[in-house]
Amino acid sequence: MSTTRIGIIVGSLRKDSFNRQLAKAVAALLPQPLQAVDIPIGELPLYNQDLDSALPEAAVKFKQQVESVQGLLFFTPEYNRSYSGVLKNALDWGSRPWGKSSWPGKPAGIMGASPSQVGTALAQEHLRMVLSALDVPVLPQPSIFVQYGEGLVDADGRITNETTAKFVQGFVARYVAWLDKLAAK
Numbered sequence: 001m002s003t004t005r006i007g008i009i010v011g012s013l014r015k016d017s018f019n020r021q022l023a024k025a026v027a028a029l030l031p032q033p034l035q036a037v038d039i040p041i042g043e044l045p046l047y048n049q050d051l052d053s054a055l056p057e058a059a060v061k062f063k064q065q066v067e068s069v070q071g072l073l074f075f076t077p078e079y080n081r082s083y084s085g086v087l088k089n090a091l092d093w094g095s096r097p098w099g100k101s102s103w104p105g106k107p108a109g110i111m112g113a114s115p116s117q118v119g120t121a122l123a124q125e126h127l128r129m130v131l132s133a134l135d136v137p138v139l140p141q142p143s144i145f146v147q148y149g150e151g152l153v154d155a156d157g158r159i160t161n162e163t164t165a166k167f168v169q170g171f172v173a174r175y176v177a178w179l180d181k182l183a184a185k
Contacts (some may be wrong), residue, residue, distance in 0.1 A: 004179065006030060007039045007069035007106070010154050011076040011087030011123075018113040018148040019075040022168075024157040026073065026111065029172045034179075036073075039065045041090040047076075052097035059093045066102040071179055072136070076112045078123035087127070095134055104135035107182055109175040111144045113152075119145025139178050144171045 006058045008027055043058045045051075045166075051059070066072075076083040095101040101128030110127055112120025124143065131138050144167065151160055159165040 003033045003035050004071065005035050005037045005069040005072045006073055007066060008036050008146070009039050009041060009072060009074050009087070009090065010048045011041070011090075012072065013042045018076065018115075018146075018152075019077050019111075020130040021153040022111060022146055022148070022155070023073070023075040025153050025159050026075075026168060026172060028157050029169055030175060034071075034176065037065070037069055041086055044086075044089055044093050047089050047092040047096070048145055049096070055093075055097075059096075062090065062093055063102040066106070066130040069106065071175075072106050072108040073175070074108060074110045074127060074131075076110065076120055076123045076127055078112060078116070078120040081122045082126045083120075088130070091130055091134065101134060102129075106136055106138055107139070107179055108136050109139045109171070111146065112170065113146040113148040115148055117147055119143050119147055137182070139175050142171055142174060144168065 008023050010017065010020045010023050030036055039062065044062055045056055045058065069111045076087060094103050108131055112124055124136050128138050146164060152164065154160050159168055
């Protein structure tokens, strides 16, 4: 049985962000043979098309990391009713230069955590639209919006609320089943 590498991309740079904590918890829930691979975005410079002919080292490394995985899990905060600028920047770098996108065909799941009751619903919808343009198939259902409260994820990366833990585990199970279905085609 070969390992399936799942890239974890967190759209927040804050060290202890809600989404980083959620990503850690979800990574621990991935069953074998899936392996979570952190793909950081914080070192990417702002995208500049003038650099397409000689990509910065951070962009080259990022693209290689995306290309090395078989699937993706995005964890997005919601800023001003959309996803973060740093995540958009990463998506742009991964798609450039024209004709050399690293994204096509990587099955993705989207999650987000926020203190808000509506979570990251709008950010996720915007992200779905952009991923569609990048030829990234996205798990259609379930949509998962986690209302984050202090202590939801413990120091060991476990979700402490039983209802939320079951909800997130259901998402992971659905994503894994979807990956299996896609691989069987």
